[in-house]
Amino acid sequence: MRYLLALILMVPALAQQPEQPAKPAAPAAATPAQTEEKTESPVPAPAEDWLTGSVDFGYRWVSDAGNFQSYRSVVNLGQGPKLTGMDFTILDPQKRLFDRLDARAYGWGGDPYSTAHVDARKQGIYDFSFDYRNIAYFDALPSYSNPLAPAGFDEQAFDTHRRNTSFSLDLRPGKQIIPYLAFDRNSGYGHGIDTWVQDSNDEFAVPTLLRDSTNNYRAGVRIEWCNCFHLTLEVGGTTFKDDDLASYSGTNYGDNPVPLLGQTLVLNSLQQAYGIRGSSIYSKVLATASPFSWLNLYGQFLYSEPKTTVNYTDSATGNFALIGSLLFYSGQQNLGTGAANQPHTSANAGFEMRPFRRLRIVESWMTDRYHDAASPLTAEQILLTPKTLGPDLITAPNYTQTVNYNQQQTDVLFDLTSKLTLRGGYRYVWGDATVLAGQLSQSGPLASGQLSRNVGLAGLTFRPSQKLSVNLDYEGASSDRIYFRTSLNDYYKLRARARYQVAASLMLQANFQVLNNQNPNAAIQYNFGSRDNSLAVYWTPAGGKRISVMGEYDRSSLSSSIDYLGLFLSPAVSFYRENAHTASSTIDIALPGYAGLTPKFTAGGSLFISSGTRPSRYYQPLMRLSLPLQKRVSWNTEWKYYGYGEQFYLYEGFRAQVFMTGLRLTR
Amino acid sequence: MTALLRLVESTRRARRLPAVRGVVLLAMAALCTAASWGAQDKPAAPAPPPAATQPAEYVGSQTCQMCHEDLFNAFQKNPHQQVETGNKHGWATKACESCHGPGSKHADSASAADIRNPAKLKAAEADKICLTCHLNQPTNVGRINSSHARNQVSCTACHSIHANGPNGLVPRKQTDINKLCAGCHADIWASFQRPYKHRLPEGAMSCVDCHNPHGSFLPRLMQTVSANEPGCFKCHGDKRGPFTYEHPPVRLEGCTACHQPHGSANPRMLTRPEVRFVCLECHSNMPSTTPAATLGTIPPAIHDLRSPRFQNCNLCHQKVHGSYVSRDFLK
Numbered sequence: 002m003r004y005l006l007a008l009i010l011m012v013p014a015l016a017q018q019p020e021q022p023a024k025p026a027a028p029a030a031a032t033p034a035q036t037e038e039k040t041e042s043p044v045p046a047p048a049e050d051w052l053t054g055s056v057d058f059g060y061r062w063v064s065d066a067g068n069f070q071s072y073r074s075v076v077n078l079g080q081g082p083k084l085t086g087m088d089f090t091i092l093d094p095q096k097r098l099f100d101r102l103d104a105r106a107y108g109w110g111g112d113p114y115s116t117a118h119v120d121a122r123k124q125g126i127y128d129f130s131f132d133y134r135n136i137a138y139f140d141a142l143p144s145y146s147n148p149l150a151p152a153g154f155d156e157q158a159f160d161t162h163r164r165n166t167s168f169s170l171d172l173r174p175g176k177q178i179i180p181y182l183a184f185d186r187n188s189g190y191g192h193g194i195d196t197w198v199q200d201s202n203d204e205f206a207v208p209t210l211l212r213d214s215t216n217n218y219r220a221g222v223r224i225e226w227c228n229c230f231h232l233t234l235e236v237g238g239t240t241f242k243d244d245d246l247a248s249y250s251g252t253n254y255g256d257n258p259v260p261l262l263g264q265t266l267v268l269n270s271l272q273q274a275y276g277i278r279g280s281s282i283y284s285k286v287l288a289t290a291s292p293f294s295w296l297n298l299y300g301q302f303l304y305s306e307p308k309t310t311v312n313y314t315d316s317a318t319g320n321f322a323l324i325g326s327l328l329f330y331s332g333q334q335n336l337g338t339g340a341a342n343q344p345h346t347s348a349n350a351g352f353e354m355r356p357f358r359r360l361r362i363v364e365s366w367m368t369d370r371y372h373d374a375a376s377p378l379t380a381e382q383i384l385l386t387p388k389t390l391g392p393d394l395i396t397a398p399n400y401t402q403t404v405n406y407n408q409q410q411t412d413v414l415f416d417l418t419s420k421l422t423l424r425g426g427y428r429y430v431w432g433d434a435t436v437l438a439g440q441l442s443q444s445g446p447l448a449s450g451q452l453s454r455n456v457g458l459a460g461l462t463f464r465p466s467q468k469l470s471v472n473l474d475y476e477g478a479s480s481d482r483i484y485f486r487t488s489l490n491d492y493y494k495l496r497a498r499a500r501y502q503v504a505a506s507l508m509l510q511a512n513f514q515v516l517n518n519q520n521p522n523a524a525i526q527y528n529f530g531s532r533d534n535s536l537a538v539y540w541t542p543a544g545g546k547r548i549s550v551m552g553e554y555d556r557s558s559l560s561s562s563i564d565y566l567g568l569f570l571s572p573a574v575s576f577y578r579e580n581a582h583t584a585s586s587t588i589d590i591a592l593p594g595y596a597g598l599t600p601k602f603t604a605g606g607s608l609f610i611s612s613g614t615r616p617s618r619y620y621q622p623l624m625r626l627s628l629p630l631q632k633r634v635s636w637n638t639e640w641k642y643y644g645y646g647e648q649f650y651l652y653e654g655f656r657a658q659v660f661m662t663g664l665r666l667t668r
Numbered sequence: 669m670t671a672l673l674r675l676v677e678s679t680r681r682a683r684r685l686p687a688v689r690g691v692v693l694l695a696m697a698a699l700c701t702a703a704s705w706g707a708q709d710k711p712a713a714p715a716p717p718p719a720a721t722q723p724a725e726y727v728g729s730q731t732c733q734m735c736h737e738d739l740f741n742a743f744q745k746n747p748h749q750q751v752e753t754g755n756k757h758g759w760a761t762k763a764c765e766s767c768h769g770p771g772s773k774h775a776d777s778a779s780a781a782d783i784r785n786p787a788k789l790k791a792a793e794a795d796k797i798c799l800t801c802h803l804n805q806p807t808n809v810g811r812i813n814s815s816h817a818r819n820q821v822s823c824t825a826c827h828s829i830h831a832n833g834p835n836g837l838v839p840r841k842q843t844d845i846n847k848l849c850a851g852c853h854a855d856i857w858a859s860f861q862r863p864y865k866h867r868l869p870e871g872a873m874s875c876v877d878c879h880n881p882h883g884s885f886l887p888r889l890m891q892t893v894s895a896n897e898p899g900c901f902k903c904h905g906d907k908r909g910p911f912t913y914e915h916p917p918v919r920l921e922g923c924t925a926c927h928q929p930h931g932s933a934n935p936r937m938l939t940r941p942e943v944r945f946v947c948l949e950c951h952s953n954m955p956s957t958t959p960a961a962t963l964g965t966i967p968p969a970i971h972d973l974r975s976p977r978f979q980n981c982n983l984c985h986q987k988v989h990g991s992y993v994s995r996d997f998l999k
Binding site: 074075088103105107108113114116118120124134136140142144145146147148149150156157163165175176185187188189195196197198204213214215217223225226228229230231233235237239241243256257273275277279281283284285287288289290291297299300301303304305307308309311313315335337339340341342343345346347349351352353361363365367369371373375376377379396398402404410412414416419420422424434436437439440448450460462464467472474483484485486487488498500510512514523524525533534535536537553555557563564565566567568569570572575577579581583585607608609611614615617619621645 | 750754756787788790791792800801802803804805806808809810812813815818819820840841842851852853854855857858859861862863864867870871872873885892893894895896897901902903904905906908909910911912913914916917919920921925933934935936940941943945948949950951952953954962963964970972973974975976977980982983984986992993994995996998999
């Protein structure tokens with residue numbers, strides 16, 4: 002990727018040489034005379050630089066206090082030289098390889114989020130896009146491991162990166178027939194600490210190497226004909242592999258320090274390897290048509306068939322026990338094979354009909370179907386002593402699963418006046434699922450569920466003037482059958498949104514949202530309610546030339562209670578409460594200028610404060626100063642503070658000062 | 669008719685929810701009114717225009733340029749410039765009037781009242797202008813049924829037709845895209861100020877990585893990948909499977925059954941601060957006189973939930989998204 006970035010950086014330099022002889026004349030001033038002249042003959046595009054762009058680079062210092070693992074789990078910005086941003090545009094007036102090339106890259110130099118993007122296009126010939134992202138995922142939080150584990154707070158900790166690379170190429174863009182090709186790759190790589198579980202008695206934290214990748218290839222053609230018909234045909238395929246590894250050698254007592262019948266359980270060695278391979282083919286057909294001026298039709302058919310094959314092995318030595326038979330043994334080997342095949346079919350179709358000028362009827366139908374066939378096989382060989390075989394346990398539950406989901410929806414939109422549109426509708430959702438039941442199921446290996454839900458829809462859009470717009474959206478439902486205890490059952494959702502342009506420089510935006518879900522079943526007693534109110538203010542006097550202010554405040558509350566089986570399967574109630582205040586603001590001020598240059602000061606940031614079940618606070622204030630040194634060079638300095646604290650998990654708090662200074666070069 | 673019967677059935681059920689009943693009745697009333705008003709609205713025959721109001725004529729973009737030099741120049745780099753220079757849509761040399769309508773009257777009077785301004789039209793009418801050319805395109809497959817279309821969010825709410833520079837009609841940089849979406853969805857943007865979230869404020873991702881603003885057959889305008897898989901798997905391919913032991917909620921309810929993808933105060937963007945509550949709220953087969961009719965109710969084995977080693981279920985059941993070798997998601 003570094004080579005790619007270097008290549009991107011070199012493109013302007015390489016493109017510069019042939020451009021010099023054809024350098025356009027200096028931009029013409031827009032005098033009235035010239036304007037008149039332009040009106041008499043076709044006007045060429047205004048003269049401009051063939052290359053425009055900017056580069057930001059500098060050095061960042063990080064001073065942190067508190068829990069460094071938490072800091073890395075939440076923020077993860079590092080210290081050192083950074084290329085924080087770069088973007089440039091090349092316009093080729095001779096339009097040889099491309100008409101225009103846009104490139105940008107952010108967060109290079111060890112930052113946890115590195116991205117690069119390139120767009121190139123030549124009108125009517127091709128449209129090319131490349132995108133790369135490398136996002137770090139670090140997670141090591143003591144509250145998510147066993148604090149009593151002898152090895153410490155290191156279970157379920159990960160230091161990985163997920164990388165996404167995408168290429169897409171459209172040929173003949175804007176024409177009636179547009180072939181296209183695309184490739185995407187998603188991969189993960191890194192280290193972590195997983196647990197190796199031995200018969201539910203003990204789990205041993207072991208280091209792991211995580212490696213997976215998915216390649217996605219697709220090609221298709223879009224056919225557009227006289228704006229009355231469109232068809233997209235696409236085929237594609239994926240390949241997948243997962244080669245996670247875990248190994249350990251030493252003395253690991255796991256996280257169960259209590260001896261079992263006087264014997265201490267211990268892991269002395271482990272070799273574990275996954276060899277998962279997957280592939281899929283898929284196809285996509287999209288179509289739209291407008292046979293009449295009052296009727297629009299659309300439909301799509303999507304099919305994919307992913308498959309995986311499994312090769313798994315692990316070998317462990319130590320002192321273990323089968324708690325069911327109180328058998329102590331010194332080692333075990335597991336071998337797993339199997340395959341899964343999951344044809345997945347989706348289709349939807351609908352229309353928009355306008356029988357009268359003020360009336361629109363929108364009808365849609367959708368189905369989504371998984372049929373999953375799996376044939377796993379695992380064999381576990383117990384070693385009583387290193388050379389004495391014990392019981393051999395084989396598990397091979399071949400089974401099939403089915404998930405069907407269907408939805409039909411009708412919406413009617415009516416323009417009551419030119420400023421008010423009303424909407425009413427109805428949605429019916431139904432489906433069924435047959436899935437593998439839990440290990441302790443008393444009703445056979447498979448479990449079945451059904452879904453049936455009636456939903457009423459309503460809404461309005463009110464725009465009495467250009468300055469004010471109000472939108473209301475309501476959804477209320479009653480369900481006969483649902484899949485899960487926490488699923489939407491008898492619920493209503495209301496969302497209101499208003500925007501008011503108080504003055505040319507001042508705009509207000511308000512949102513209100515409520516969701517209430519109830520499941521009064523005696524065995525569930527689920528009550529869920531959430532509210533969210535937000536207000537945003539945007540103030541840009543004189544078009545923001547001197548000062549611009551943005552402020553947002555959000556107040557949210559969430560309340561949930563549901564019966565569940567708690568300690569030793571005794572009934573209990575799970576309560577969750579969260580009352581949160583979130584505010585963010587930005588103030589941009591253009592400072593008094595010098596030598597025709599205008600420095601700029603920015604202050605703002607965000608804060609989040611919540612109370613309830615897991616009270617926490619998270620502050621992110623920032624200040625930024627941009628001092629132009631020349632017309633094309635400015636010196637940027639930024640200070641940010643990250644403060645995180647939890648009332649019940651004090652040891653997970655951190656405070657970090659992040660200071661960065663650097664230059665911005667523009668052209 | 670089936671839909672109407674279901675609507676009546678829905679109304680009957682909604683008696684338990686007074687608010688639902690009221691709204692459904694209101695919607696039915698609006699529907700009836702709509703049909704009658706709409707019928708009255710249709711004129712029998714268009715009246716002939718008076719001599720003084722003869723239809724305006726097309727005058728060409730260069731006439732527009734005389735007064736709107738800045739817009740004209742900006743338009744030279746606009747993707748819609750091909751309307752001006754190409755013949756595909758039949759508006760060559762008249763790109764301005766392809767959206768604003770014939771401009772002869774406006775050119776004569778210089779009055780804003782004599783020209784069509786899509787920004788001042790209501791959403792459906794403004795969209796109709798855009799759809800003159802863009803009606804039958806891939807983006808339109810989900811548009812009709814998208815929440816944006818239902819809520820009268822017009823094309824120009826996101827696409828700036830006269831915009832200039834590298835962004836073209838719509839922002840391309842992640843931070844600019846997020847700013848545009850947050851302009852309406854301020855409540856959602858507030859979620860991203862929480863400590864555990866997807867990396868949108870940092871500019872590593874944008875809203876359109878997960879949502880297709882034009883519409884999708886999945887709820888919440890979710891993007892799809894590999895034809896019909898939820899867009900989450902574009903970045904989290906290791907969670908795709910198919911696993912030999914699937915965890916049903918992943919397929920039936922999606923990631924949001926356990927995660928708050930926009931942002932959460934809880935680590936790992938979980939819906940609950942402790943893992944055990946995420947799990948046990950479903951895995952609880954409470955005794956009941958009526959069938960709960962839910963999946964996943966099988967209670968867990970007897971774990972001593974007082975002990976920290978059983979409070980984070982995924983310490984042992986670590987392959988909770990699906991496992992290739994363990995029915996209990998242990999490995």
